[in-house]
Amino acid sequence: MQYRVLGTTGLRLSVVGVGTWQFGGEWGRAFSQTQVDAILEEAERHGMNFIDTAECYGDHLSERFIGDYLQRHERSRWVVATKFGHHFNGFMDRTESFSQDDVRRQLEASLRALQVEAIDLYQFHSGSDAVFANEGLWAMLADQKRAGKIRHLGVSILGKGSEFQAREARGFGAEALQVIYNRLDRRPEQSVFPHAQRDSLGILARVPLASGFLSGKYAPGARFVSGDVRATFDSARLQRDLVEAQTIRQTEVPSGVPMSQWALAWCLKNPSVSVVIPGCKDPAQVAANAAAASLVLQ
Numbered sequence: 001m002q003y004r005v006l007g008t009t010g011l012r013l014s015v016v017g018v019g020t021w022q023f024g025g026e027w028g029r030a031f032s033q034t035q036v037d038a039i040l041e042e043a044e045r046h047g048m049n050f051i052d053t054a055e056c057y058g059d060h061l062s063e064r065f066i067g068d069y070l071q072r073h074e075r076s077r078w079v080v081a082t083k084f085g086h087h088f089n090g091f092m093d094r095t096e097s098f099s100q101d102d103v104r105r106q107l108e109a110s111l112r113a114l115q116v117e118a119i120d121l122y123q124f125h126s127g128s129d130a131v132f133a134n135e136g137l138w139a140m141l142a143d144q145k146r147a148g149k150i151r152h153l154g155v156s157i158l159g160k161g162s163e164f165q166a167r168e169a170r171g172f173g174a175e176a177l178q179v180i181y182n183r184l185d186r187r188p189e190q191s192v193f194p195h196a197q198r199d200s201l202g203i204l205a206r207v208p209l210a211s212g213f214l215s216g217k218y219a220p221g222a223r224f225v226s227g228d229v230r231a232t233f234d235s236a237r238l239q240r241d242l243v244e245a246q247t248i249r250q251t252e253v254p255s256g257v258p259m260s261q262w263a264l265a266w267c268l269k270n271p272s273v274s275v276v277i278p279g280c281k282d283p284a285q286v287a288a289n290a291a292a293a294s295l296v297l298q
Contacts, residue, residue, distance in 0.1 A: 001047030002293045004274045007175045007202030009152045011079050011120060015268050015296065016289050017050030018043050019206065019277040023065050024057030026091055028228035029281065036065040042283035044077065046290035052178075052204065052277045053114075054083040054125055054156075055106050056094050063113035071115050081204075082110050083125035083156050092232055098124075098131040100140045107144060122150045123178060124165075126158040132165050138172040145173075154178060156206070157192065166192040170199035181205040181273065183214055183248055183266050184241055193272045205267045208276040209260055213245045216259030220246055257295070264292035 002015045018040065023031050040051075053062045063082060070078065084106045086094040097106070110119060122141070124132060131137075132155070144150045154176035155169045166177055177196055179188045182205070196203050209215050211230055220242045224230040230238070253262045260278075267276045280286045 001290065002296060003049075005202075006121075006152075006204075006274045007196075008200050009121070009175045009202060011152065011202075013050040013079055013275045014048045015275055015293050016048055016264060017052055017204075017275045017277045018048060018286070019279040020051060020053040020062045020066065021057050022279045022281055023053070023062035024088070025061065026057075026227075026229045028225060031065065033065060033068055035282075037069055038283050039280055039286055040066070040069050040073075042286040043280075043290070044073070046287060048286070048290055049077060050079045050081070050275055050277075052081045052206070054086075055110055056083075056086040056088040056125075059088040060109055060113040061088075063110055067113050067115035075116065079120045080114060080116060081121035081123060081154070082114065082119055083123040084110070085125040085127050085131075091227070092229060096127065096131075098127055098134065098137060100134075100137050103137060104140060104144070107149060111149060118149055118151050120151045121154050121176060122152070123154040123156040123176075124174070125156050128158070129162055129164045132162075132172075133168070135172075142173055152176065154202075154204070156204075161187055161191050163191040163195070166195040166201075169195070169201060174201070176202040176204060176274075178204040178206055178277075180207045181267055182208045182210045183252075183263055184210040184244060189270075193270075196272055202274040203272050205273050205276045208264050208267045209278050210241060210245065210263075213241050214248070214259060214263035216249060216253075218242055218245075258288065258291075260288060261292040261295055264289060265295035268292070268296045 003012050085098050153174045155174045156178035181188045264276050278289050
């Protein structure tokens with residue numbers, strides 16, 4: 001495993017982390033604590049030390065799985081990031097809530113679920129520019145940092161992107177930006193990375209496998225079942241991405257290299273990226289993700 005420091009936070013992260021949206025039950029299966037334990041134990045064996053979760057991956061469900069694991073393992077071994085701004089109502093059903101009072105309640109709920117005294121990286125989660133620019137919200141979060149409940153603040157930029165949030169993040173006290181970045185979606189190279197470089201912000205690349213399309217598992221024409229978030233994607237765009245992924249596999253991925261590992265290493269070869277956060281449904285996927293670190297120097 002390789003490690004990089006996340007911006008100015010001083011947090012030393014494994015370049016491959018553990019994404020945990022799947023633990024909330026929206027990626028085609030439900031998880032048990034035993035299954036989550038096996039995934040995190042495998043990650044630990046491979047030197048991975050970064051977990052990214054959120055308040056709305058289930059109703060703090062993903063956080064509770066992680067918290068249960070942390071209670072039985074060495075907490076200091078892990079850097080734990082979560083997010084705020086939404087309430088989970090059901091499958092792909094969220095209510096936005098960025099008021100100061102409610103975010104404070106969300107923070108307390110996340111601390112309880114994760115069973116930690118402080119969250120290492122607490123991230124504004126996919127909100128609009130208007131709610132992001134609420135100075136009172138960031139002042140409250142700064143107070144929570146001083147109280148020792150948050151170590152560092154970040155911004156998980158909404159999927160369509162926001163150059164405004166990237167440009168203004170440092171001014172609001174954030175030290176890291178989480179963005180969708182992969183071989184099929186390179187928009188952050190123009191809209192986010194220049195601001196991150198200017199302000200020494202760490203970059204966390206989410207969806208680095210393009211929702212699995214860069215895993216090599218799915219050919220054009222693939223369909224996804226109800227209960228899998230990909231079944232809600234625009235069908236025409238989904239098929240275009242699958243066709244492009246197939247072309248990339250044929251023209252860019254070296255022979256003998258698993259496409260998923262190549263895709264993760266592709267992100268990490270950009271020096272702006274501190275860590276990639278792929279999801280994983282079982283220990284075998286964790287091991288495969290971890291192996292991407294060895295490709296970065298090649």
